Amino acid sequence: MEQVYHIPVLLNESINGLNIQKDGDYVDVTFGGGGHSREILKNLNKGRLFGFDQDEDAAANALDDERFIFIRHNFKYIRNFLRFSEVEQVDGILADLGVSSHDFDVAERGFSFRFSGDLDMRMNRNSSLTAADIVNTYEEDRLFHVFKDYGEVDNARRLVRQIIAARQAKPIKTIDQFKEIVAPCVPKRIEAKYLAKVFQALRIETNGELDVLREFLEQSMELLKPGGRLVVITYHSLEDRLVKNFIKSGNFEGKQEKDFYGNVSSSLQAVNRKVIVPDEEEIERNPRARSAKLRIAEKL
Template identity: 55%
Template sequence: MSETYHIPVLRDACLEGLNIRPDGTYVDVTFGGGGHSKALLERLDNKGRLYAFDQDAAAAEQAQKLATYPQFQFIQANFRYIGKFLRLHGVRQVDGILADLGVSSHQFDTAERGFSIRADAPLDMRMDTAAPLTAAEVLRTYSEAELHRILGMYGEVRNAKTLANALVRARQQAPIATVAQLKAVLEKHAPKHREFKYFAQVFQALRIVVNEEMGVLEEFLGQCASLIRPGGRLVVLSYHSLEDRPVKNLIQKGVLFGEPEKDVYGNFYKPFEALHRKPIEADETELAANPRARSAKLRVAVRTEDGVR
């Protein structure tokens, strides 16, 4: 696979975390350019199996390059449906699941997709190009209160209320349909010398809403305990605190939010055990080759036998 499409972040650490058995069954729920998948396939024997998910049509094209591997099955679907599609393929439990969350290098670098702040393009931001909602549609139709909420919640924008009001006033004059048009509004409200980070926060908020990223992640994580057999591994790469928090909570507490409920004996259900005390991060060598790995946090967990703690 060409790494110009997508440079796999922490590839070796991900594979080590999966503790791959040559005859095991694995799932890569974020195929992207196939970098992680190809490396995983190379460690499987003829009895092994890899199922890869991605809703992006461009990723489906990349997946065709791995069609020569008889162990490989690509599923063009959102990974929120992981359980449903695995059952359709006769799979009830697997030995490991890998999730590399966020946007692929290819999606960022394809200007017309509208993910990047570096080039002017339509404000699309759909990972599934057949989906109905675009970022431009969000900016056109969402109320000021809704914009305030998503900018604060998903972008952690400090002046979210002020910016939401500015966006509504701006769209009354002309549609905000392109990257340049959005940046023209943002520039007036961005902190001095921190414009790039501010733009990125707003783009992140819009992207999360367009792709329902937090809902998808929560649905996926809610299925992992039943899909991974005892002793199997859950390996998740996240790129911002909103993604990392529910992953961390699932591993440490057995719940995505809040505190676990205990039974009358003080026990609670905790299906995973962290393999490392802290998340793994990219070293300086990888950061030099792939700056997008800078914010990556890798968590690895082992599925416990009974999950009772």
């Protein structure tokens, strides 16, 4: 079931990065198909594992193990739900960011431009905001911000004006309709790369991904025990920059603040000085891994 649902990325590297203590408490904040969680449990004795995922499809993969607690909520609520379980601090936290391969492969979720379907992109299908809502209701400057900042789309202004002109005639509801509208803006020979950036931008805005990541990272610093590990897998430069800066400086700008003695006032220390990336064998086996970067930090 797990292989079909989602192939875990950088599995051994991320499990090793957690430096698992057999009786420790751990959190997998992006449970998905449970691939990483299964490996964590193999390394636990009497320890516990909390798995977060807001996607109802992921809930069907919850592990039948008394040491495992599944929480069907967004991981930005990690602190509240751990406290509800009377857990103040944990020994390790794992986050495999981005969208699961399962969601990319389900047409009706609207994450991929490879399929026909509604322009949806909600990770939590109980959420009210869809990608269609964004392209149909956002004002020009706000739409420009989405595509320029979250997709790094070069001709974002032209793209936005194309969308606004089209939506005045009729609402944009489907992937095929959206692709047809933006087609004049798509550069030849790099169609897939361009559409990937556009869809990434819409997905990030639909799910508030960067705001969620910021909230999660700030909470993780409080929730980790001294010596505890934070392991994060990112898939695009916007995520990776936030994670890298936070580990380096304790803030998202990457500005290291020092005390009177010249010590950097961050509660985290990078374990891997050089970012870990998949080898060619893993990329061939799992194309989703191509853009993955793994960063590991330890709580001081």
